[in-house]
Amino acid sequence: xxxxxxxxxxxxxxxxxxxxxxxxxxxxxxxxxxxxxxxxxxxxxxxxxxxxxxxxxxxxxxxxxxxxxxxxxxxxxxxxxxxxxxxxxxxxxxxxxxxxxxxxxxxxxxxxxxxxxxxxxxxxxxxxxxxxxxxxxxxxxxxxxxxxxxxxxxxxxxxxxxxxxxxxxxxxxxxxxxxxxxxxxxxxxxxxxxxxxxxxxxxxxxxxxxxxxxxxxxxxxxxxxxxxxxxxxxxxxxxxxxxxxxxxxxxxxxxxxxxxxxxxxxxxxxxxxxxxxxxxxxxxxxxxxxxxxxxxxxxxxxxxxxxxxxxxxxxxxxxxxxxxxxx
Amino acid sequence: xxxxxxxxxxxxxxxxxxxxxxxxxxxxxxxxxxxxxxxxxxxxxxxxxxxxxxxxxxxxxxxxxxxxxxxxxxxxxxxxxxxxxxxxxxxxxxxxxxxxxxxxxxxxxxxxxxxxxxxxxxxxxxxxxxxxxxxxxxxxxxxxxxxxxxxxxxxxxxxxxxxxxxxxxxxxxxxxxxxxxxxxxxxxxxxxxxxxxxxxxxxxxxxxxxxxxxxxxxxxxxxxxxxxxxxxxxxxxxxxxxxxxxxxxxxxxxxxxxxxxxxxxxxxxxxxxxxxxxxxxxxxxxxxxxxxxxxxxxxxxxxxxxxxxxxxxxxxxxxxxxxxxxx
DNA sequence: CCCACACATGGAAGCGCTTCCACCGCAATA
DNA sequence: TATTGCGGTGGAAGCGCTTCCATGTGTGGG
Numbered sequence: 001x002x003x004x005x006x007x008x009x010x011x012x013x014x015x016x017x018x019x020x021x022x023x024x025x026x027x028x029x030x031x032x033x034x035x036x037x038x039x040x041x042x043x044x045x046x047x048x049x050x051x052x053x054x055x056x057x058x059x060x061x062x063x064x065x066x067x068x069x070x071x072x073x074x075x076x077x078x079x080x081x082x083x084x085x086x087x088x089x090x091x092x093x094x095x096x097x098x099x100x101x102x103x104x105x106x107x108x109x110x111x112x113x114x115x116x117x118x119x120x121x122x123x124x125x126x127x128x129x130x131x132x133x134x135x136x137x138x139x140x141x142x143x144x145x146x147x148x149x150x151x152x153x154x155x156x157x158x159x160x161x162x163x164x165x166x167x168x169x170x171x172x173x174x175x176x177x178x179x180x181x182x183x184x185x186x187x188x189x190x191x192x193x194x195x196x197x198x199x200x201x202x203x204x205x206x207x208x209x210x211x212x213x214x215x216x217x218x219x220x221x222x223x224x225x226x227x228x229x230x231x232x233x234x235x236x237x238x239x240x241x242x243x244x245x246x247x248x249x250x251x252x253x254x255x256x257x258x259x260x261x262x263x264x265x266x267x268x269x270x271x272x273x274x275x276x277x278x279x280x281x282x283x284x285x286x287x288x289x290x291x292x293x294x295x296x297x298x299x300x301x302x303x304x305x306x307x308x309x310x311x312x313x314x315x316x317x318x319x320x321x322x323x324x325x326x327x
Numbered sequence: 328x329x330x331x332x333x334x335x336x337x338x339x340x341x342x343x344x345x346x347x348x349x350x351x352x353x354x355x356x357x358x359x360x361x362x363x364x365x366x367x368x369x370x371x372x373x374x375x376x377x378x379x380x381x382x383x384x385x386x387x388x389x390x391x392x393x394x395x396x397x398x399x400x401x402x403x404x405x406x407x408x409x410x411x412x413x414x415x416x417x418x419x420x421x422x423x424x425x426x427x428x429x430x431x432x433x434x435x436x437x438x439x440x441x442x443x444x445x446x447x448x449x450x451x452x453x454x455x456x457x458x459x460x461x462x463x464x465x466x467x468x469x470x471x472x473x474x475x476x477x478x479x480x481x482x483x484x485x486x487x488x489x490x491x492x493x494x495x496x497x498x499x500x501x502x503x504x505x506x507x508x509x510x511x512x513x514x515x516x517x518x519x520x521x522x523x524x525x526x527x528x529x530x531x532x533x534x535x536x537x538x539x540x541x542x543x544x545x546x547x548x549x550x551x552x553x554x555x556x557x558x559x560x561x562x563x564x565x566x567x568x569x570x571x572x573x574x575x576x577x578x579x580x581x582x583x584x585x586x587x588x589x590x591x592x593x594x595x596x597x598x599x600x601x602x603x604x605x606x607x608x609x610x611x612x613x614x615x616x617x618x619x620x621x622x623x624x625x626x627x628x629x630x631x632x633x634x635x636x637x638x639x640x641x642x643x644x645x646x647x648x649x650x651x652x653x654x
Numbered sequence: 655c656c657c658a659c660a661c662a663t664g665g666a667a668g669c670g671c672t673t674c675c676a677c678c679g680c681a682a683t684a
Numbered sequence: 685t686a687t688t689g690c691g692g693t694g695g696a697a698g699c700g701c702t703t704c705c706a707t708g709t710g711t712g713g714g
Contacts, residue, residue, distance in 0.1 A: 008670055019694040024672060031673085032691050055385035056670035059699045064382070066428065079419060080605075085412040092406060092431040101393065101430035104419040223609060252609045259611065278407075282550060282579045284586065284611030335700055346664040351702060358703085359662055383700035386669045655714100662709075667702105674697080683688070 007048035015044035027052065054101070064124040065100045067091055067302060071130040074190075076106045078131075081221065082249065082277050083294060087130055087151060090298035098306055100125050109133070109192060126305030128298070129158075133192055146308055149301040153194045160314045161301040162195055165246075165274075168290040168319030169202040172244055172272045175288070175321055177210045181242035181270055185215035187229045187254065189246045199246055199274075215240065219250045226253020227260070234261055234269075241269055242327065248273035248280045248289055255283060255326065270327035274319075285325035293317045334375035342371035354379065381428065391451040394422045394629060397432045398457040401517075405458075406433055408548065409576065409604050410621060414457055414478060417625035425633055427452050436460070436519060453632030455625070456485075458520055473635055476628040480521045487641045488628040489522055492573075492601075495617040495646030496529040499571055499599045502615070502648055504537045508569035508597055512542035514556045514581065516573045526573055526601075542567065546577045553580020554587070561588055561596075568596055569654065575600035575607045575616055582610060582653065597654035601646075612652035620644045 013023035018037050025031040026041040027050075033041075044050070058064050069091055071078050078084060088104060095102045107129075124147065129137065131152045140148050140158060154160025176184050186203045189196035200216060207214045215237050217229050226245055230253070233240055243258075245251035251273025258265055265271050265285055273280060273289040280287040297317050340350035345364050352358040353368040354377075360368075371377070385391050396418055398405050405411060415431060422429045434456075451474065456464065458479040467475050467485060481487025503511050513530045516523035527543060534541045542564050544556050553572055557580070560567055570585075572578040578600025585592055592598050592612055600607060600616040607614040624644050 009672095010670080020671080021673080021694055021696095022692085025693090028672080032693085034692060037692080053386070053670055055382045055391070056699090057672075058382035059380070059386055059669090059701085060671040060673080062672090062699065066430075068428075076420060079416040080413070082409070082412070085409070085415075086407070088412075088415065088431070089406040092433070095430075096432065101395075101428065103393075103422075103428035103430060104415065105423065106419070223605070252606070255611075256609055278550070279579070279606045279609070282583055282606070282610065284582075336702095337700080347701080348664060348666095348703075349662080352663090355702080361662060364662080380700055383669090384702075386671085386699090387701040387703080389669065389702090657714085658712090660709105660711080663707080665704105665706085667704085669700105669702085672697105672699085674695105676693100676695085678693080680691095681689090684686085 007050040009050070009052070011048055012041060012044045012050050015048060016040040064126075066103055066124055067095045067100055067126045067128065067306065068103045068105060068124055069128045069130065070105045070107045072107045072109055072132050072136060074109050079104065079106055082279075083221075083247075083275060083292070084130060086294040087128070087298045090295045091128060091302045094299055094302040094306070100306070107136070109136075126302070128301050128305060131193055131195075132158075134194065147305050149305045151297060151301050154314055156313065159304060161297045161304070162314070162316055163292045163294075163297065163319050164316040165195060165199040165319070166202045168274060168292075169199040169244075169246075170206055171319065171321040172274065172288075172290050173203050173206040175323065176242045176244065176270060176272060176327055177206065177212070179270065179327065181327075182210065182212040183215070183237065183240050184212060184242040184244060185217065185233045185237060185240050187217055187219040187226060187233075187243065187245040187247075187250050190220045191218055196246055203244065219245060219247065221247040221250060223249045223253035223256070226250035226255075227257035228253075230254040230257025230263075231261065234258075234263065242271070243269060244272045244274075246274050248275040248277045248287060251287055251289065251326075252279065252283055255285075255287070266326050272327040276322050280322075281324065283326075288324045288327035289322050290319045291322060292319060334377040336377070336379070338375055339368060339371045339377050342375060343367040391453075393428045393430055393451055394418055394453045394455065394633065395430045395432060395451055396455045396457065397434045399434045399436055399459050399463060401436050406431065409606075410548075410574075410602060410619070411457060413621040414455070414625045417622045418455060418629045421626055421629040421633070427633070434463070436463075453629070455628050455632060458522075459485075460519055461521065474632050476632045478624060478628050481641055483640065486631060488624045488631070489641070489643055490619045490621075490624065490646050491643040492522060492526040492646070493529045495601060495619075495648075496526040496571075496573075497533055498646065498648040499601065499615075499617050500530050500533040502650065503569045503571065503597060503599060503654055504533065504539070506597065506654065508654075509537065509539040510542070510564065510567050511539060511569040511571060512544065512560045512564065512567050514544055514546040514553065514560075514570065514572040514574075514577050517547045518545055523573055530571065546572060546574065548574040548577060550576045550580035550583070553577035553582075554584035555580075557581040557584030557590075558588065561585075561590065569598070570596060571599045571601075573601050575602040575604045575614060578614055578616065578653075579606065579610055582612075582614070593653050599654040603649050607649075608651065610653075615651045615654035616649050617646045618649060619646060 013020040026033050092102050127148045129150050132150050137155045137158045150160040275292040276289045340347040352360050454475045456477050459477050464482045464485045477487040602619040603616045
């Protein structure tokens with residue numbers, strides 16, 4: 001075995017007895033080529049074990065082959081959220097299928113989104129921004145327009161893909177009401193995340209319709225905050241008989257906080273979450289929640305940017321109630 | 328605003344009144360440069376908002392700027408493991424710090440590892456293989472040697488970084504023994520994963536020393552398998568008084584399976600896991616486990632490949648017992 | 655006062671690929 | 685037979701960058 005240097009397109013062209021231009025056309029499948037040329041090049045590719053160099057390709061075609069995922073949040077810890085993990089692995093599947101790479105980035109909240117700085121934007125095939133704020137989206141560089149999608153809330157220029165928080169929330173809260181709960185508290189998402197607003201509105205509407213009062217405490221999608229919120233809620237409103245958290249992670253934290261307080265679930269207080277993460281069914285009591293079709297959302301978003309499909313401004317995916325033990 | 332085309336090194340050089348070569352030296356920090364040139368170039372970079380093109384850089388320097396993470400497993404579902412998620416986010420941090428991208432790949436088990444095919448290996452700055460088999464590692468192309476590290480078991484040529492399964496397992500099993508358990512069953516990892524062998528040996532040794540018998544059932548690091556394993560164990564050995572799973576996910580599944588069987592934990596059977604994932608403290612009862620310093624492991628591995636530090640053949644990171652309610 | 659020897663610098667040659675463009679031959683059209 | 689048109693092709697020009705090399709500059713020792 002002597003082939004230290006891996007084969008280049010020139011090697012392939014030479015072996016196939018065609019020009020590099022022709023070889024390129026065959027390999028990329030772009031442009032005309034006689035079946036004879038096609039066969040010879042294909043054979044040479046196999047024989048030499050040729051693998052196109054992604055960097056050279058990106059450079060020459062000025063169109064990147066990498067799908068970047070930027071997660072916005074206060075700290076880099078947002079990268080550890082199971083929700084982000086699911087977005088990422090889903091995107092990785094799509095990317096693998098298109099033979100492009102994936103890169104993961106954290107963008108600090110409130111800083112102008114220097115998306116251009118994402119490891120050399122020229123090599124970018126597409127960009128998925130997770131949980132963006134509208135101001136952040138305004139800073140997306142012009143030359144990236146049409147190759148960006150938001151997972152969460154979008155803007156006129158940036159299409160968005162998100163779960164239907166509104167009907168999802170309605171489903172959960174109505175279920176809580178149907179089991180006789182009236183004094184239902186809600187733990188929201190981070191205040192800077194606009195997608196939570198619709199959920200809060202839906203909660204308020206259902207509560208109004210059923211004659212209950214609203215009790216809202218801010219959350220941040222973490223379990224730690226859920227435990228703290230549970231204590232806060234039971235202190236401010238001791239007669240609370242249900243807690244709905246806009247995140248399973250937070251709901252799990254609520255379960256933990258309630259347990260520490262000696263409150264029984266669902267006996268004294270029912271608890272429901274949102275997202276239906278893998279652990280929701282493993283908790284004791286198993287968590288009642290509403291699905292968050294992250295795989296579908298991320299798939300749609302990834303395909304949209306990779307296909308340069310800048311059509312639909314906002315797509316919402318339905319969420320369905322999953323009743324388990326906690327409510 | 329007219330700057331459609333983003334700034335190139337040529338623009339910077341022109342603005343700074345130096346040659347492109349000098350500008351390159353300043354930007355990369357390689358090679359000599361007068362402080363005057365340094366200042367002028369730095370100013371131009373700021374003013375023009377210059378961002379180096381990763382693709383061009385990789386092409387010209389023939390040294391990639393991407394950290395690839397390849398996870399080996401039967402199905403692409405391995406990408407969803409929380410362990411892989413932690414490796415990934417940790418690597419993303421290191422990568423961000425070095426200004427390189429990260430890409431995620433799934434490599435089918437038992438297929439020759441065509442690592443060369445990972446989206447154009449020439450652009451690869453480093454490769455982290457998660458849970459490799461030794462045969463897989465043998466297929467790593469020559470030109471990648473020195474830029475590859477294994478997270479799990481390695482080979483002579485590929486350095487490895489892993490948790491110290493042996494002492495970690497000893498700690499957990501000894502703890503079980505110290506609380507009076509003697510009929511302890513163990514749920515292992517996938518049989519093709521060699522790193523689990525040392526754990527099994529450690530378990531067997533402790534059991535032998537304490538006069539207990541060994542009861543081993545195969546696992547695969549999933550929660551579903553844990554539930555099934557629980558049923559299997561209680562059927563084959565109804566007098567089992569403790570279960571140790573080599574993965575928290577599996578242990579959580581065991582908890583679930585035991586609950587379905589009406590077995591109380593830790594009353595009838597104690598349960599312990601391994602990894603100390605975030606949800607271990609949230610389960611009811613909270614899971615007793617042993618830490619898996621994934622962040623440290625992934626950090627060390629990422630730095631090793633990025634720094635071309637092909638020194639230590641195998642590094643093991645200590646695991647410490649975390650006692651909670653389940654055991 | 656001259657030679658050596660650093661250091662600093664610009665010119666130029668690529669890295670491996672895509673793509674524009676001119677060109678050739680051949681069938682279909684006039 | 686003289687035109688058009690077009691699928692197929694190779695030459696060549698880059699994409700933005702790093703890096704080798706030859707060429708100036710300034711310092712010190714002889």
